[in-house]
Amino acid sequence: MTPDIMVTCPKCQDQKPINLLFTAQSNQNIIYKCQSCQFEQRNIETKKG
Numbered sequence: 699m700t701p702d703i704m705v706t707c708p709k710c711q712d713q714k715p716i717n718l719l720f721t722a723q724s725n726q727n728i729i730y731k732c733q734s735c736q737f738e739q740r741n742i743e744t745k746k747g
């Protein structure tokens with residue numbers, strides 16, 4: 699399972715847990731959407747470690 703990784707929005711610098719921001723779709727695309735400023739970005743590469 700994914701730990702509580704905090705993600706910083708590149709637009710408004712708001713920080714939220716990754717599990718609240720990323721939506722993994724059936725085609726394995728990942729969409730990041732900031733709930734504060736509605737910034738949206740697709741197919742972000744996630745780094746491990």
Ligand SMILES: [Zn+2]
Nearest residue numbers: 707710732735
């Ligand atoms: Zn934002």
